[in-house]
Amino acid sequence: MNQALIIPTFVTANIHINRLGQNQRKKFLDAYNRYGPVDDDIYEVLYDAMTNFDSKYSKYMKVFFIDDVAGGLYGKKYDIGVEKKSVIVLTSGFNDSTLAHEALHAMNLYHTFDNDSKFTFLNFETDNVMDYSDIENRKFAVISTYVWQWKILHDFLKTI
Known part of the structure; x- marks a missing residue:
């Protein structure tokens, strides 16, 4: 991101699944057991839990690390261009470009x-x-980004 003159700031917080409310915990576990760690319901629960954990995180991009595998995926974005800016990174298979790629x-x-x-x-x-x-x-x-991508990144930063 430094190529695009973007310097990220990181804040670490932990979400404990066993501390979720009963409905959220059930939604998380049902989705996880059915579809694994990259199901959209997993995003919903984690994103909402993090946002509700402390409102100061409402404008932050959320990166969730899960120690699991998902059929060759190393991570997954909720969706490109949506309001909920979050990614799941799977630590199994994690390499030095995974976090940057998903972010x-x-x-x-x-x-x-x-x-x-x-x-x-x-x-x-x-x-x-x-x-x-x-x-x-x-x-x-994989170490670079293109100038045309920098514009997209800078436009994104204006939205948060």
């Missing part, structure tokens, strides 16, 4: 090989954090 999704960036991006590149062929070059074929370390 950039939360900041409205698509994969560079996705046709929803401003420009589309071949998959696994760039050193951009929004490519999977470091995971799939180990050709490139």
Whole structure:
């Protein structure tokens, strides 16, 4: 993010699932047992719990770390362009680019090989954090972002 002249600030807080209200705990456990750690209901419960935990976190992007696996996923964004800015990062398979990749999704960036991006590149062929070059074929370390992505990131920051 430093390439885009964005310096993140991190605050750590813990959510204890056993301290959730009965309905929220049931929703969380039912979703987790049915679909695993990246189900949308998991996002809802964690996001709401964090927001309710302390209102000062209402404008923060939320990153939830879960020690589990999900069929080759290392993380998942709730959805791109939605109000609830949050990501789940799975610590199994976690590497040095996972958090940056998922956080950039939360900041409205698509994969560079996705046709929803401003420009589309071949998959696994760039050193951009929004490519999977470091995971799939180990050709490139993913260490960069593009200038056109910086504008999207800066526009995102104006919304929080």
